[in-house]
Amino acid sequence: MRPGAALGFLGYSLRKNGLRPAYVSEVTEIHDGDVLDLPGSPVIIGMPGHSPGSVAVHVPLADAVCVGDALTTRHVLTGRTGPQPAPFTDDPAEARASLARLVPLRASWVLPGHGSPWHASPAELVERVGEA
Known part of the structure; x- marks a missing residue:
């Protein structure tokens, strides 16, 4: 762990009220393979491993x-x-195995929750993650 990066993350969390949770008041269940009734017809891809219910869209x-x-x-x-x-x-281990579900997807951009967008196919x- 690098102290500067960790302190930067803590500072960001504090500025964004990361220590004051906002509780969810309404839930709509989604499942692997669902096509959402939204512009572009996003498709839900189940990605178990990181946390319960993790998905890619x-x-x-x-x-x-x-x-x-x-x-x-x-x-x-x-x-x-x-x-x-x-x-x-x-x-x-389950999170790494879930990455295989991204391989067949046709896309030129992969957008992670943290870090810069990646201009390459999911495969x-x-x-590259496997090499890391």
Whole structure:
């Protein structure tokens, strides 16, 4: 862990009220394979491992897949950049196995929950994470 990166993350959390949770008041269940009734018809991809209920959202119209915390391109504690497994993962082995679900997706952009968007196919990004 690099102290500067970790302190930066803590400062960001404090500025954004990260220590004051906002409780969810309404829930709509989604499941693997669901196509949402939204512009672009986003498709839900189940991504178990990072946390219960983790999903990716593939938006073919936008040529992108939003992977949330399935992987990261900037580690929040070390500041290391590039595709890599996300920290704070409940089941690292299951999270890595879930990445295989991204490989067949057709997209030119992968949008992680932390770090910069990655301009490459999901298959290329998953390969890079495997090397990390």
